[in-house]
Amino acid sequence: MARQLDAAIRDALVERVRFYRDLGLTEFYRRPVDPALLLAEAADAVEEQQPASVAVEELVVATSPEPQQDNSQPNYSQEDPPIPPRAPFPAQPKIGAVVPAADRAAALEVIREEIGNCTRCALHTGRNKLVFGDGDATARLMFVGEGPGADEDAQGLPFVGKAGQLLNNMIVAMGLRRDQVYIANVVKCRPPGNRTPEPTEANTCTPFLFRQIDVVRPQVLVALGATAATYLLGQRQPLAGLRGRVHAFRGTQLIVTYHPAFLLRDPRQKKEAWADLQIAMKELGLKPPSKG
Ligand code: URA
Numbered sequence: 001m002a003r004q005l006d007a008a009i010r011d012a013l014v015e016r017v018r019f020y021r022d023l024g025l026t027e028f029y030r031r032p033v034d035p036a037l038l039l040a041e042a043a044d045a046v047e048e049q050q051p052a053s054v055a056v057e058e059l060v061v062a063t064s065p066e067p068q069q070d071n072s073q074p075n076y077s078q079e080d081p082p083i084p085p086r087a088p089f090p091a092q093p094k095i096g097a098v099v100p101a102a103d104r105a106a107a108l109e110v111i112r113e114e115i116g117n118c119t120r121c122a123l124h125t126g127r128n129k130l131v132f133g134d135g136d137a138t139a140r141l142m143f144v145g146e147g148p149g150a151d152e153d154a155q156g157l158p159f160v161g162k163a164g165q166l167l168n169n170m171i172v173a174m175g176l177r178r179d180q181v182y183i184a185n186v187v188k189c190r191p192p193g194n195r196t197p198e199p200t201e202a203n204t205c206t207p208f209l210f211r212q213i214d215v216v217r218p219q220v221l222v223a224l225g226a227t228a229a230t231y232l233l234g235q236r237q238p239l240a241g242l243r244g245r246v247h248a249f250r251g252t253q254l255i256v257t258y259h260p261a262f263l264l265r266d267p268r269q270k271k272e273a274w275a276d277l278q279i280a281m282k283e284l285g286l287k288p289p290s291k292g
Pocket of ligand 1: 145146147148149152157158159160161163164185261
């Protein structure tokens with residue numbers, strides 16, 4: 001029983017880290033954690049004997065049920081004060097020359113080859129497959145996530161796990177197919193235990209991401225979650241301050257929204273995410289597909 005409780009405490013802590021991270025609180029672990037609260041969560045989990053995994057849901061925006069109060073989570077808001085930057089953001093590289101549409105796939109291949117069997121940061125030590133990016137090299141819409149998880153690390157492709165299924169649904173809800181967009185991440189190798197990439201890791205990897213963005217040159221770029229928004233915009237701010245508007249970024253229109261993994265944990269926010277995606281759709285001149 002004691003061992004079971006230990007494992008449950010660890011799981012509750014890991015789950016809490018992920019939950020906070022997706023809300024953009026990347027430094028909460030520097031704040032004290034209430035052990036009594038963790039113990040209570042762990043005891044509940046043992047009692048219920050439930051697997052921690054969350055069911056994947058479709059993005060059903062129009063028919064979303066009223067938000068349910070979830071008393072198992074702490075009561076804190078997106079309006080938490082800004083987190084001071086921990087590391088300076090390096091100056092972003094100059095925007096690359098426009099690549100003709102017909103040459104974009106080859107130009108991405110050149111970047112992939114340059115990355116090679118990368119050992120530029122510590123993340124390579126735990127990697128199975130490097131996740132470069134995937135999709136249409138001439139896409140008008142590009143998504144940027146945080147970094148590969150276990151499924152992506154195994155397959156070498158971005159967003160192929162549960163969060164990826166939700167992202168696929170979001171893309172379809174926008175009236176597009178996944179193969180019509182381009183998807184990449186801030187870091188190309190899986191951080192251990194899916195932790196947030198460290199600034200040195202992200203800053204080592206983003207020059208390649210910026211080059212991918214410059215080659216694809218999407219009209220609209222969607223940053224999925226706080227880590228993507230932070231490293232694309234080069235400023236650390238809570239998501240609440242960045243969502244709901246268009247940011248000019250490297251010749252594209254950047255829109256910030258929640259990470260799909262966060263939406264899986266808190267489906268109440270799907271409405272908000274849909275509002276963000278509608279801004280993207282307006283920029284792209286897209287209408288949602290008609291039902292039926
Ligand atoms: N989460 C991410 O941020 N990126 C992926 O590729 C998968 C999950």
